[in-house]
Amino acid sequence: MQIKVYYIKDYKEGQKFYGVYLCKVKQMLKSKNGKTYINIDVQDKTGVINGKVWDITNAIESFEELDFIQVEGMITKFQDKLQVNINRIRRAQEGEYDEAEYIPASKYNKDKMFENLIKLVNSVEEKHLKKLLEMFFVEDEEFAKKFKIHSAAKTMHHGFLSGLLQHSITVANICDYLSKLYYILDRDLLITAALLHDVGKIEELSSFPQNDYTDEGQLLGHIFIGAEKISRMTDRIEGFPEKLKTELLHCILAHHGELEFGSPKKPAIAEAMALSMADNMDAKMEGFTELYEANEPNTAWLGFQRMFESNVRQSEGTVENRKKKA
Amino acid sequence: MQIKVYYIKDYKEGQKFYGVYLCKVKQMLKSKNGKTYINIDVQDKTGVINGKVWDITNAIESFEELDFIQVEGMITKFQDKLQVNINRIRRAQEGEYDEAEYIPASKYNKDKMFENLIKLVNSVEEKHLKKLLEMFFVEDEEFAKKFKIHSAAKTMHHGFLSGLLQHSITVANICDYLSKLYYILDRDLLITAALLHDVGKIEELSSFPQNDYTDEGQLLGHIFIGAEKISRMTDRIEGFPEKLKTELLHCILAHHGELEFGSPKKPAIAEAMALSMADNMDAKMEGFTELYEANEPNTAWLGFQRMFESNVRQSEGTVENRKKKA
Amino acid sequence: MQIKVYYIKDYKEGQKFYGVYLCKVKQMLKSKNGKTYINIDVQDKTGVINGKVWDITNAIESFEELDFIQVEGMITKFQDKLQVNINRIRRAQEGEYDEAEYIPASKYNKDKMFENLIKLVNSVEEKHLKKLLEMFFVEDEEFAKKFKIHSAAKTMHHGFLSGLLQHSITVANICDYLSKLYYILDRDLLITAALLHDVGKIEELSSFPQNDYTDEGQLLGHIFIGAEKISRMTDRIEGFPEKLKTELLHCILAHHGELEFGSPKKPAIAEAMALSMADNMDAKMEGFTELYEANEPNTAWLGFQRMFESNVRQSEGTVENRKKKA
Amino acid sequence: MQIKVYYIKDYKEGQKFYGVYLCKVKQMLKSKNGKTYINIDVQDKTGVINGKVWDITNAIESFEELDFIQVEGMITKFQDKLQVNINRIRRAQEGEYDEAEYIPASKYNKDKMFENLIKLVNSVEEKHLKKLLEMFFVEDEEFAKKFKIHSAAKTMHHGFLSGLLQHSITVANICDYLSKLYYILDRDLLITAALLHDVGKIEELSSFPQNDYTDEGQLLGHIFIGAEKISRMTDRIEGFPEKLKTELLHCILAHHGELEFGSPKKPAIAEAMALSMADNMDAKMEGFTELYEANEPNTAWLGFQRMFESNVRQSEGTVENRKKKA
Amino acid sequence: MQIKVYYIKDYKEGQKFYGVYLCKVKQMLKSKNGKTYINIDVQDKTGVINGKVWDITNAIESFEELDFIQVEGMITKFQDKLQVNINRIRRAQEGEYDEAEYIPASKYNKDKMFENLIKLVNSVEEKHLKKLLEMFFVEDEEFAKKFKIHSAAKTMHHGFLSGLLQHSITVANICDYLSKLYYILDRDLLITAALLHDVGKIEELSSFPQNDYTDEGQLLGHIFIGAEKISRMTDRIEGFPEKLKTELLHCILAHHGELEFGSPKKPAIAEAMALSMADNMDAKMEGFTELYEANEPNTAWLGFQRMFESNVRQSEGTVENRKKKA
Amino acid sequence: MQIKVYYIKDYKEGQKFYGVYLCKVKQMLKSKNGKTYINIDVQDKTGVINGKVWDITNAIESFEELDFIQVEGMITKFQDKLQVNINRIRRAQEGEYDEAEYIPASKYNKDKMFENLIKLVNSVEEKHLKKLLEMFFVEDEEFAKKFKIHSAAKTMHHGFLSGLLQHSITVANICDYLSKLYYILDRDLLITAALLHDVGKIEELSSFPQNDYTDEGQLLGHIFIGAEKISRMTDRIEGFPEKLKTELLHCILAHHGELEFGSPKKPAIAEAMALSMADNMDAKMEGFTELYEANEPNTAWLGFQRMFESNVRQSEGTVENRKKKA
Numbered sequence A, B, C, D, E, F: 001m002q003i004k005v006y007y008i009k010d011y012k013e014g015q016k017f018y019g020v021y022l023c024k025v026k027q028m029l030k031s032k033n034g035k036t037y038i039n040i041d042v043q044d045k046t047g048v049i050n051g052k053v054w055d056i057t058n059a060i061e062s063f064e065e066l067d068f069i070q071v072e073g074m075i076t077k078f079q080d081k082l083q084v085n086i087n088r089i090r091r092a093q094e095g096e097y098d099e100a101e102y103i104p105a106s107k108y109n110k111d112k113m114f115e116n117l118i119k120l121v122n123s124v125e126e127k128h129l130k131k132l133l134e135m136f137f138v139e140d141e142e143f144a145k146k147f148k149i150h151s152a153a154k155t156m157h158h159g160f161l162s163g164l165l166q167h168s169i170t171v172a173n174i175c176d177y178l179s180k181l182y183y184i185l186d187r188d189l190l191i192t193a194a195l196l197h198d199v200g201k202i203e204e205l206s207s208f209p210q211n212d213y214t215d216e217g218q219l220l221g222h223i224f225i226g227a228e229k230i231s232r233m234t235d236r237i238e239g240f241p242e243k244l245k246t247e248l249l250h251c252i253l254a255h256h257g258e259l260e261f262g263s264p265k266k267p268a269i270a271e272a273m274a275l276s277m278a279d280n281m282d283a284k285m286e287g288f289t290e291l292y293e294a295n296e297p298n299t300a301w302l303g304f305q306r307m308f309e310s311n312v313r314q315s316e317g318t319v320e321n322r323k324k325k326a
Helices: A109-124 A127-139 A141-149 A163-181 A187-196 A215-235 A240-255 A270-293 A316-325 B110-123 B129-137 B139-150 B162-182 B186-196 B215-235 B242-253 B270-293 B316-325 C110-123 C127-139 C141-149 C163-181 C186-196 C215-235 C243-255 C270-293 C318-326 D108-125 D126-141 D140-147 D163-181 D186-196 D215-235 D242-253 D270-293 D316-325 E109-125 E125-141 E140-151 E162-181 E185-195 E215-235 E242-255 E270-293 E318-325 F110-123 F128-140 F141-149 F163-181 F187-196 F217-236 F242-253 F268-294 F316-325
Strands: A016-030 A034-042 A047-053 A067-076 A081-091 B016-030 B035-042 B048-052 B070-077 B079-089 C018-029 C036-044 C045-054 C067-077 C079-093 D016-030 D038-044 D047-053 D068-078 D079-089 E018-029 E036-044 E049-052 E068-078 E081-091 F018-028 F036-044 F048-055 F069-078 F082-091
Touching: A016 A047, A034 A081, A067 D016, A067 D186, A081 C186, A109 A127, A109 A141, A109 A163, A127 A141, A127 A187, A127 A215, A127 A240, A141 A163, A163 A187, A163 A270, A163 B162, A163 B270, A187 A240, A187 A270, A187 B316, A215 B215, A215 F082, A215 F217, A240 A270, A270 A316, A270 B162, A270 B270, A270 B316, A316 B186, A316 B242, A316 C318, B016 B048, B035 B079, B110 B129, B110 B139, B110 B162, B110 B186, B129 B139, B129 B186, B129 B215, B129 B242, B129 E036, B139 B162, B162 B186, B162 B270, B186 B242, B186 B270, B186 E081, B215 B242, B215 C215, B215 C243, B242 B270, B242 C215, B270 B316, C018 C045, C036 C079, C036 D215, C110 C127, C110 C163, C110 C186, C127 C141, C127 C186, C127 C215, C127 C243, C141 C163, C163 C186, C163 C270, C163 D270, C186 C243, C186 C270, C186 D316, C243 C270, C243 D316, C270 C318, C270 D163, C270 D270, C270 D316, C318 D186, C318 D270, D016 D047, D016 D163, D016 E068, D038 D079, D079 E242, D108 D126, D108 D140, D108 D186, D126 D140, D126 D186, D126 D215, D126 D242, D126 E318, D140 D163, D163 D270, D186 D242, D186 F069, D215 E215, D215 E242, D242 D270, D242 E215, D270 D316, E018 E049, E036 E081, E036 F268, E109 E125, E109 E140, E109 E162, E109 E185, E125 E140, E125 E185, E125 E215, E125 E242, E140 E162, E162 E185, E162 E270, E162 F036, E162 F163, E185 E242, E185 E270, E185 F316, E215 E242, E242 E270, E242 F316, E270 E318, E270 F163, E270 F268, E318 F187, E318 F217, E318 F242, E318 F268, F018 F048, F036 F082, F048 F163, F110 F128, F110 F141, F110 F163, F110 F187, F128 F141, F128 F187, F128 F242, F141 F163, F163 F268, F187 F242, F187 F268, F217 F242, F242 F268, F268 F316
Parallel strands: A047 A081, B048 B079, C045 C079, D047 D079, E049 E081, F048 F082
Antiparallel strands: A016 A034, A016 A067, A034 A047, A067 A081, B016 B035, B016 B070, B035 B048, B070 B079, C018 C036, C018 C067, C036 C045, C067 C079, D016 D038, D016 D068, D038 D047, D068 D079, E018 E036, E018 E068, E036 E049, E068 E081, F018 F036, F018 F069, F036 F048, F069 F082
């Protein structure tokens, strides 16, 4: 007989809890009366639930944080929150689970997105820039593979599988649109800079399921890491024009727009300005999308949001759009 | 025999200066040796030239600043700049000149732009918002006429005839594009807010050729003026939903994005954020375009620009694009 | 036999708790051992006390937050704080209570304050301004009634019944005094602006007992709401001088003094500056008064206060003044 | 025959220039053709006029900047400004002029103002504070004499004879008014602090006609100088309560309200806050008065004013008040 | 039989707790079941431990916060933290303990540091400055005694016994080094200012074990207190040059470097700048040292630190240095 | 007969002007009466003087800005400033002049400074860091040669020949001193970072005599350029520890201390903080030294200095030190 495996967000009080989940947090604690118990948080891509192992018996195998574990227990409620009383845990084997089920992921198909990225690469006419993009996304398969699934942030925004890919393409698309509106913009330079602007994030953030700042990331930052990576790559392309390289690196260095946001240079050419604004636009709009989707579709106030420095909420139209889509 | 009338930017030293021009500045001055002379700046849409009337004879009719005047004189050079020695001035009659020739204007055709605006109006589905836009742009012909030619700024950016129309449409187009990228956005609300966000500028700035802040503009600002105008208009539309009105007014009030830029509220819904970012994007990109076009197409540094808080210059690609276009 | 009804601040441990109170907070919670209980906060104008309903019997009628409820129970102490063990609750009927007893109120008599306001109105000589004030405070009885009791804030400062009236009059009095010191000030304009500067708060904040930001308040703010209201009212007065209207609206828009405090314009005439400073002065002095009165009369430090960006305390003289007054 | 002596503001082109004036600036310059001439600015309390000595003959006595000089010449006009061609200069003797005629002065009578100050001193009830005020203003006659005529600023605001006295009294009067409105305020402490808050200016600024920062003033500032002076004086009063002294010194140290304005402490008691706001109020209102009076009574814009961080102008009412008063 | 007295940091679960400790916190609390118990924190120079007195018997003598108490109990563990179940407390007598054992102290010997200070005093050549230093550190024995043990801060940095002495000497040493690098610096002035720059802290902070801001400290601050103290002392030295006094006081007033850090003047001479930078350098480096030493010697991230406005950690080299030293 | 060649600062009015100078500015101008003349600024290391060529004859050879030219003329005075009337110019040949005589230079011997640098290199114990320093300063002779003479700034501070060397050594010396005071500091890492922190300036600024920002310098900045250069160099050293490399690069990236000063990361380890403070200390102290030396040795105020955000002056002691040294 097959036991029903639910997504975490779908469990109700009183149900049996069963399935493979990712252990995000694990602590040995002592209760008031001195008994040791295990406190864990398990997650899948739909949410997180807290669990307690009150009896540490043979049924509880050894495991660590970030392991995938097969868990059995009962759903209870404590202070209005669901909780699992766990009586069985074992480590899951590779093959028993699909990692993508346990960590938040882009709602867009990563292969389709990558196809779109390759189309953008092919649309670049200047041969050195095109070659540069191909060296990253076509010739360096290991890099391309990482880029396809990497997150673009620890938390908000784009803090999910393929978040970096989704963000890079959207920024490049906005830049493509801008280059139609403003003839002064060098489309090839702008598209190249847009697709590469966050490549440093691959080293700034560790891979899922951990998805946290690396030491190198904290000490050097993705702006420097990315610019250096691109600088070295251009040196491997014969005849890469020196001025073009400098302009491209400037776009990468200036893409946070302001010194106080970590860019060591302010945008000094129109392409750098366009990139920094497109980057910010996608950040803010995706930020709103994630915040809205984490809440019910209604116009209730969502409290002060540091990202927007304001109390925010959904418009009537947003509510309708979300309902239509659901 | 017809005397050749040049645009101001095309005169050379030694030529006869002849034609109708707009008098932008007029001063009575005294030379070192005590003689009174008239110092004037005359302009057409291509530039400004300084002139001196050394002999105030009958050939010099009475005229005022901002009059259109028929001028005759000779082009000379003083300290590397061209100058006109004027010997004849008379006021021009209406009909002798086309005002548009004397003041900077959008490079886009205002009728075509307005057609595009009407298409955007027609694309709005929510009936109250559509009615509101029609009341402004279709039913109020006097308003529409003004909106078609008004400037959007005293100087940079969009400080030219039909600058307000060009800016409003471009912002609305960017918003249209964003509403395709981010499904949460209420396109009808966003397009409406985009087309109306700067309507207060019609009262904040006087018409060309003066194009300066009005008293009302300085004391109240286009944000309040525009929001109040829209608020009153909605009240004339039966059944205009109260919440929708509030959201629309919020978008207008918040479109500068930050309190310190004169918005009394920060964006609190995604549409208000999208509008403020699209507005800023067009301001910055048009700012670059105007700055670049005021300079030769090369990569020389253009000095510290307050608008961008940086020394800026044109990229190699911008230079090429400008040359191709010329 | 009549049971003694105390003010909340006067109850002592061990007394019977009895009377009608306002239910400010109501929650259904579960105890550690799984039993459901009701947690409530009840308030009168002298304070707030927490209560628990451990046994949900027939004696506990259904009620909601912000209902007035008749409560019976016993005062106990838990972790040094008084608490009520409640055994009986019923909804109170209109007529059983005087709303003013349950919500904080100005210590000044609202009718006397309003009389003073009318005197100030009558002291205005310019006929259009006087008419404007009369339309608000005399002819629009519904508005006047609301204005008399409305709060001026959600919390500190003037966050109580008739707080708006008290604040408006005090600001107007300070302005009156300033117009004697500085002859340049237009007293009529200044008094009018002072009395009307916060009229937008009537829509920005909901009425007591809720007294919270409305949606319109959060999205538009009392500055815009008030300025628009005044603008429309002036249009109903024949011959209201256009310049005077603009100056008055400017005073309203600029009354927060700085863009970063939500004014879309900085004060540009002396009257606007005087109003913004008088407004700030009453805010800060009332803020100190409320803070001091919420603490014992002594010179102990009161901790860092965000309103004053400092750790503050009472001077020796303040302590004496409070003791004399008590 | 008596030659008519005009105030500088009353001279017209073509008149003879004659009288004793204060030499504010004196420079030896060379003309284009190599001739040495003297360039001077002379002032009286109504204004400043530039003069040239083209022929340095015996009729031109030796003199220095800040000397009072008897000048003869002719009024001419150069580039729309009046100028004096000087042919005779001699140093004026003490007794030939009344210093007060040559430097800007308070429009209020300094003796009457000082009488009012003494009344305020007498209204202080706390005996130690009263004694302190008497030691400054009654017993130390030299100090009192200086205080009566000292300026309160190098330029705007109160940068004139008796400016310090006028400012101190006005601030004290506002504080007196506030102590009626807010019972928490210790009137004795507040009035004392108000009258003494700027005593350090006597050493921060040199006396007229120089009226410039002293070395001590620039290195230490009037806040420290004044606080130290008051601290030492209290030590000479037997039984001066320690806490009262600390509160008084705190009011002096905190009277600029913000650290970035040079106060080493933010106001931490209500009296310190009241004083800093009253000080700022008089500064701003006097600043407006001086700016307005330096311009014609009309509503023309007066340009961006650093003091108010805004372009400012006079209201219609201000214009009327000034005309009535003139 | 002698019971072993451990330092707090060395106790383990299950041991007997015994010795004299400083009572830093004392509260009477009630348990869930209504029983009164005593909650205390006791400390020695190595750390703090929490204790509970569950039975308040005769064995528990009366005592207050900041008393030294002789405690007996058992070490237990609650939620992974050590705790003491106390069954006996008595007040300790003077003589039973060495205060220095109970409060954090400089790791440098205070007498040796003071010797070094005296050497620095003796190295000053300008006789008035030398005399001034001698009056503070040699002639005023009471002051010298306090200075030797006073803390320089409530918490971080130098918030320990002799912290003021250690900080003053280190700053003076850095200044000495700078005066070798930059010949423009007046070494005598700089050393004097360095040794005296924080003398106001003796009154700003109370002595250990309390080590908290005094009222005077909060209202006036150590900058004013110190500058005034020095000013008065110089007046007792015959012939102290006025300019030198002003420069010295300026160095004291400006030593926080920026107005927003509480200096009423920015550094205006090179010596004031050098002092403010040396002061800041020792603050930051000691801050790092204290933070590092409060953590294990490894390169783990230590979280966001307000003092450095960054997440910080130890370098590999720091880890090695600490291990070598240990 | 040998004509006397003076330094520019030593010429007096009426002398013959003769010698080889650097032409810093050259302009063709037209006089009021239409005659073309040449306006030039010539400089040597002691100063700059303006010259006019009124007659452009055969004696005036063709030359360009930044050429060294042999000039003959007469010293005259115009509006109190010395000026040269030039009648002969020819381009100087290499060998006729010593470049160092024409551009400001460090007052320290560059070979001795470089010896000291090598000593510092040799004092580094960690072998990879030592190797890295040797690769820059010993093995790469071309780099070392440039480093020895490069400027560290366009203007203030260290904007002279060998300014980069002088600054790098002084910063390293301060860091050496700090590593003695604070045992936590990794001396090897700190000294290495100090010596290399500004290597990017070699590409950010062009060489003397131009000494201006390069395009690469403006677009990328010396922080990125230097960090990338060091990163690549470490990759050529076998076994360079990855963590050490990251810490070193972090020190380079963070050496401006604050994001708003162009560092993309704030100091996160003690060595990075120490370096940024030592860098700032030398900048400020050298800034004072240069400012003082550009003025007479007296205590006159030197006006508001943007670098110090204050009006500054020399102390009495500075004046004495300068006199002693002169």
